Amino acid sequence: MTTLILVRPQLGENIGMVARAMLNCGFEKLSLVDPRDGWPNPAAFPAAAGADHVLKNAAVFNTVDESIAACQHVVATTARKRDMEKPVQFLPDWAETRPATEHTAILFGAEASGLSNEELNLADTLITIPTNPTFPSLNLAQSVYAVCSQIMDRPKAPAPLEHLAPKKELTFFLEALESDLDLTGFFHPAHKKPLMRQNIRNIFSKARLTSQEIQTLHGILKALKK
Amino acid sequence: MTTLILVRPQLGENIGMVARAMLNCGFEKLSLVDPRDGWPNPAAFPAAAGADHVLKNAAVFNTVDESIAACQHVVATTARKRDMEKPVQFLPDWAETRPATEHTAILFGAEASGLSNEELNLADTLITIPTNPTFPSLNLAQSVYAVCSQIMDRPKAPAPLEHLAPKKELTFFLEALESDLDLTGFFHPAHKKPLMRQNIRNIFSKARLTSQEIQTLHGILKALKK
Numbered sequence: 124m125t126t127l128i129l130v131r132p133q134l135g136e137n138i139g140m141v142a143r144a145m146l147n148c149g150f151e152k153l154s155l156v157d158p159r160d161g162w163p164n165p166a167a168f169p170a171a172a173g174a175d176h177v178l179k180n181a182a183v184f185n186t187v188d189e190s191i192a193a194c195q196h197v198v199a200t201t202a203r204k205r206d207m208e209k210p211v212q213f214l215p216d217w218a219e220t221r222p223a224t225e226h227t228a229i230l231f232g233a234e235a236s237g238l239s240n241e242e243l244n245l246a247d248t249l250i251t252i253p254t255n256p257t258f259p260s261l262n263l264a265q266s267v268y269a270v271c272s273q274i275m276d277r278p279k280a281p282a283p284l285e286h287l288a289p290k291k292e293l294t295f296f297l298e299a300l301e302s303d304l305d306l307t308g309f310f311h312p313a314h315k316k317p318l319m320r321q322n323i324r325n326i327f328s329k330a331r332l333t334s335q336e337i338q339t340l341h342g343i344l345k346a347l348k349k
Numbered sequence: 350m351t352t353l354i355l356v357r358p359q360l361g362e363n364i365g366m367v368a369r370a371m372l373n374c375g376f377e378k379l380s381l382v383d384p385r386d387g388w389p390n391p392a393a394f395p396a397a398a399g400a401d402h403v404l405k406n407a408a409v410f411n412t413v414d415e416s417i418a419a420c421q422h423v424v425a426t427t428a429r430k431r432d433m434e435k436p437v438q439f440l441p442d443w444a445e446t447r448p449a450t451e452h453t454a455i456l457f458g459a460e461a462s463g464l465s466n467e468e469l470n471l472a473d474t475l476i477t478i479p480t481n482p483t484f485p486s487l488n489l490a491q492s493v494y495a496v497c498s499q500i501m502d503r504p505k506a507p508a509p510l511e512h513l514a515p516k517k518e519l520t521f522f523l524e525a526l527e528s529d530l531d532l533t534g535f536f537h538p539a540h541k542k543p544l545m546r547q548n549i550r551n552i553f554s555k556a557r558l559t560s561q562e563i564q565t566l567h568g569i570l571k572a573l574k575k
Binding site for chain 2: 143148149172174255259261262275304307319325329332335344348
């Protein structure tokens with residue numbers, strides 16, 4: 124299963140065009156994080172050109188974290204090079220080699236601003252859509268179409284089936300770790316805490332952990348606290 | 350050289366979105382055959398999002414025949430099976446095997462009606478864009494993007510930004526962690542220790558850690574021991 128997630132989308136018309144593009148490629152699961160003009164948005168429906176059920180069934184969340192809680196693999200699209208440790212793959216290369224999971228989420232940022240670095244850090248994989256370097260800015264629905272058309276109809280990569288943990292289990296572990304670290308005075312000086320937190324989250328999200336492995340980490344944490 | 354030709358396009362906004370999608374993929378030559386609302390159309394420019402020169406340089410013709418007069422190879426897009434002698438290729442198959450010519454024209458029909466059989470007969474090759482059979486109708490700009498993105502020159506692959514730590518740093522951390530865990534009685538029962546150790550090593554080796562991240566993990570370990 125693949126869920127397309129629009130983060131802070133602005134124009135209802137664009138959300139409608141996204142629904143149409145998704146359904147053109149056979150995808151029906153749409154989530155919206157904090158849509159600027161609220162939801163439902165009447166401007167979305169005419170632009171969906173008949174893909175109304177995609178809009179009607181769209182799930183709405185307040186944060187990206189909540190939107191990916193049930194997903195096992197999170198992919199984020201980014202137009203720009205970021206100062207990040209994670210590698211950025213070209214869409215076609217990712218499409219060929221993407222892991223077979225039961226539930227993949229694909230994040231798309233807002234029309235103008237894209238995804239924040241913190242949001243990009245929530246992803247297991249960053250992808251970029253090849254574009255003309257002198258005119259790179261794609262319409263939102265075009266980006267969604269680009270991704271969906273690459274992964275539709277393709278046989279899944281012959282990678283071993285991984286049973287990745289749902290994101291909420293990872294979040295729960297990270298919160299436990301951070302709360303323990305808080306007690307030790309680890310986050311010092313205080314103004315560096317957000318960056319330190321982000322680095323820690325990045326370490327564990329890169330590991331593509333299973334539920335069993337997250338249990339192991341809880342056990343380690345408990346043991347070390349003794 | 351590749352020219353994109355819109356035959357009887359209706360909405361100026363769609364023509365603008367086509368210009369944007371073309372330029373996103375590095376294509377600049379647009380021709381219009383008998384645009385419904387005349388040309389230039391002021392509604393096109395806002396939708397082009399900066400691809401104004403593509404619109405300003407667009408050539409306008411009365412007939413498809415005139416629009417392809419200077420081209421050596423003509424490709425027509427069609428959504429539906431037609432009662433025609435010519436075979437229809439899937440877009441990705443055509444993109445891989447298309448002939449090298451100096452000047453290719455690609456024809457796109459009007460929003461609702463597509464190209465007439467007579468117009469399709471002018472083409473050397475017919476292509477169809479793979480879509481969900483139960484919801485196949487693509488937005489005009491989406492069709493143009495689908496074709497252009499398949500045949501564009503791909504920009505250079507994004508550089509990997511990974512500076513992975515040498516393995517000895519990972520080993521040193523794992524040994525420190527295991528030695529701390531030994532003191533806590535974590536490895537219990539004793540005969541399971543090799544498997545538990547292996548699981549832990551697996552968690553951290555999957556994360557593809559940088560030296561900086563391993564330093565962070567040392568800091569976490571030290572803090573938790575307090």
